[in-house]
Amino acid sequence: MKLSILPKIIIACVIVVFILWTLTPVLWMISLSFKPYGEWRTPHLLPQKPTIDNYRMLFTPQALQIFIAYTAIIEPVTGPLTRSLIVSITATIIAVIIGFFTAYGASRYNTPGPFVLFFTLLTRMLPPATFLTPIMVYFTTLGLFDNIAGLILLYSATTITYAIWIMKGFIDAIPVEWEEAALMEGAKPLEVLFKVVLPIARPGLVVSGLFIFLMAWTELLFALVLTNVNAVTLPVQISKYVTAVGALWGTQAAIALLGSIIPVIIGYMIQRHLVTGFTFGLVRA
Amino acid sequence: MSRVVLRVENIVKTFGKTIAVNDVSFEVYERELFTLLGPSGCGKTTTLRVIAGLERPDRGRVYIDGVDVTDLPPKDRNVCLVFQEYAVFPHMSVYDNIAFGLKAKRISKLDIDNRVREVAELLDLQKVLWQKAGKISLSEQQRTAMARCIVIEPKLLLLDEPLSLVDAKIRERMRRELRKMQRDLGVTMVFVTHDQLEALMLSDRIAVMREGKLIQVGRPQEIYDNPINLFVASFIGSPTMNFLEGVLRVVKDKLILESDVIIELMRGIDTSLYSQLDGKKVIVGFRPEDAFISPEGLIKGVIQYTEIAGDKKIIHLRVSDKCSIRVFVDLYALVEVGDVASIQVNPLRLHIFDKETGNKLLRAGV
């Protein structure tokens, strides 16, 4: 066996191992979500008698009573699902709009000043837990506790960092000469912003928007703190199922799967820009 | 001529549908500076990359020192390539850049040090030896890239438009230094450029390429004085050769060109030589320096404007609606726009090309 084949084999093995390591957990969860109660503890991978009971149970929680003592999760999953959608979409729109203007100012004139920009980075770098206590007190005082408006405000403020830095990357990529040419051709500064920069930076808006949606959709800690019954979002509902006492394996797998379909789709839509997003535009893929 | 260092045989390379290199063959002799010249996208860089082994040709062979290297990876071909940009490793010092090739060959530390200092001396890089290569000037970067190649004493040094990004003034000095260094070291070089003046100044031989094909190979003087077709004639020489289009007529001992106006080209010609061209659709060409203002000039025209070309002044003459020609005058000559001037063309330097094929029909006096 020629020596040069050996490294190729090693590489192939490492890749196969890594693929297995990445795929098995989620594949197993998918198969579990289609297994009836009897098969939850059996060792075989694929369900013998596949069923969609687990999913049906999510939408009719009364059926759950026979399994669990604690019934805090009475609500059908459609509630948290729609609330999560509303919160994420609205927060994204607010953050992207404000983020676009701030990014343009930062990119061309570094208007908001280095401290403000560093503060926005800081809000993203520090553990959210350290902000948890005052946010809870402050939002309760304002009457925003257990109210999705509170979550919307909070999420747009905490994710605006992504909007600013990702958009700044896209706007920096636009040569300044293009704006200067428009300025000389009679466009006033605001017209330059909306007629030249906005159309060219539109992909940036889409990418930062989708990225912010991803962040808002997957957030758990603040959602737990700020919601009780009326504003429960999907991640909170998932955590309720999983921490509920009782054998709920199948339904737990089902709701977890439900919660990950949308983010995975969005993730693949902006796959090329994930690096830019996660590193606040410091690293441009 | 001495030993053949590089032989390229019928190289063909395609990228998808476009044929980048179309059946190119040539030889390069030892200690020669051989230039691949042509407009952007004519396949000259692809040919260079095939020689370096960075591109695999679809067909054809590459021989270095008689050895068929077509299937060998770049490092086993004992060649070296200087790129147009990103030529140096920016994060390493100039010293480490130059020593990079030697370290890969496991040569003793002391030996590396001597050879690096010696080449750095030659290319006047001692001052910047310990600076980061990314921080030094563009011309120093190009010299570092060259030093890096020379130090491993390759059989063949390949350069891909190394001077085109350098500023006009420095580029002129670097051309002289490159030629002098090549002569002193006796390194065989294949040089790629789109600048015809650069090719004329640097090369022992030039290969003019266009759309992947090799049009003409020859010494600079030969290519300049005897272009085989319209493309080579117009591409070589600055300012471009004058072209007058029309039908050729031989009247008694005069050679006439019937364009939108009658232009008398030559008198006292040997009719036998030109008779078979009579009535042919042609393009007549002559270089601006091969014509001069003189009272008994045959071609009359009005000066439209003048241009400065380094050592000479160029006057633009409008002969007719379709024909205008450029002629050289002394740098300090006092010529004004609007003057009428008559031009005498040196009969020995009049080129005649076939209008359809563009190929050379005849060069007067040959």
Place this chain on the structure above:
Amino acid sequence: MPERPPRSIKILATLPLNILLNGVLIVPFAIMIYLAFVKWSPLMGINWWEAPFIAISNFQRALSDSRFISALSRTALFVSVVVPLEFILGLVVAYILQSEFIGKKYLVALLIYPLMLPPVVVATVFYLFFQPYGPVNNIFLYYIMGKRALDIYWFLDPTLALVTIIIADVWQWTPFMFLILYSGLSAVPKRLVEAAEVLGASKWRIFWTIRLPLIKPLILIALVLRSLEALKVFDYVYVMTGGGPGTATESISLYIYRLAILYQDISYAAAVSIIVLLIIMIISRVAIYFFIEKR
């Protein structure tokens, strides 16, 4: 562009951001500092702005609170294990995927999907994975250890519980490291690699002397950001082990969550938060200066 921004642009670029940030984040920040120096809990029946002033006793209590100290040190241990592990794994896979082969694009896409999953979903998956009759015991270990595999209770043994958290984090965030290193390595100008090839350097040597040094700044950014992210660990701990057994896997985030929500000890939670905030700010400031600004 004109040096000074036109007035309309200046307003648009600063006003909305300030309103949002001040309104939602900076005011609460001030409240937190106030709360840390008073004694208040909702259970006391008075409003938080009427709470009695107790100076720094909250901070003194925190510094002597063993549960707080062990939560902090445990989180630090977690970060110091997880981040290097993810870096090495990410680097190995990034290096391997440098060589071109068909389907590479799809493989990269496949390997990075964990990044997109909500952490609570990943926590659920591994919660189910490490159940006594779950696949880890029932299939993988059963294959190795036979019957005795079923007696391993992952969530009841302090070290094993921490191992499950580490595995979950490594599973989700190794692709983050891989993605950064992979895009960094492939962004190295092709010309530089070709120049090194022509000079006779082997693939391995090119990686060590050209590719890796050129992405050094990138690696530093990735390590700093990943460490800060790992410090936040909450979802895995809250869902998988609930900080258990006992408080063996309680991260600092979970501890603060419990103080504020479970024990409703708001002012003490605020003090603890401020201490954690200061520690991390100092460390991240030093790390950013030392790693990123030095670039």
Place this chain on the structure above:
Amino acid sequence: MTFLVVEHMCKKYGDKIVLHDINFEVNKGEILAVAGPPGAGKTTLLKIIAGLLTPTTGRVLLEGRDITNTPPYERNFSMVFEVPPIYPDRTGYENIAFPLRLKKLPREEITRRVHEIADLLGIRHILDRKPHTYSGGEYQRVALARALVTSPQVLLLDEPLKALDAKIREEMVTWLKNLQRRLGVTVIHATHDPLEAMSIGDNVMILLHGVQKQLSKPSELLNKPLDIEIDEYISIPALNVFKVRVEEVLEESAVISLGNLKIKIPTRISKSYEGKEIYASIRPIDISIFKSEQPGSFKGKVVMSQYMGRNQLVTVNVNDISLRAIADKTFRIERDDSIYLQLKPERIRLYDLNTGKIIT
């Protein structure tokens, strides 16, 4: 009254002076070429005239009106940058029509003007194609079309030909000059290539490290560069410069010596220079080469000769001073040949040793 005037313009970034005391005038329909190496301040100067930057001191007057602080969108100037503003995702037509759309002109007028300018610039055939399919020359012409379609009062060109192949660049110079003749628009053309500047400009301003060294007609610039820095900058192939001693100053001429060689120069210089060291400069074209001895010629040894098509650049060593001369292309010359150089005395220029100013 002159069309465009710039008075005492200075520009400072922090304490770094980028432009100091720039003064010039441009008549309507003229081309002013601004030549200077990269970093000399050309782009800053153009941007100040365009209104994109405000000068630290000084004024810009258009037909007598002070427009220093008028915003760019009220000046109706146009500028083509080194990075031409062509939106990659829009067709040629869209790119050229963009400024007219900004002015909210009626549809048919936009189409008429775009087609008119496209025909003038010979790019009608590429109007509906996307920019990535354009060649270098076409790219520049679309950028020019966009700048000209608003019929600007002044057209500012910042190194428009820098990115082009040498051959296309040469043709574009002639083409640009032709176009300007037909349109009569006032142009300020910045370039780092002195030959391009002298070919295209009716007047040429030499800008070296932010200082306006000279502003004159190309022919005058060639005959009488004001200091040695300008002389070196504008002459390609490179100028011969050497230190000489002034032996004797006569009525109508002076005698300078270079080592043991003596040359009489027909120029009037002040007596004070007698016996002093000064710089002398001569262009390679003004040195003729002969195989045999000539009156007043020096003996030299050929170091290298570079063939340039229409002539040859020969480097010659004349007792340890290396000189560059131009020989005719038919002149057979080999390395180490001994030849005779004859310098045209009237073409030698003298410069003061420390100020570098020309001595006349």
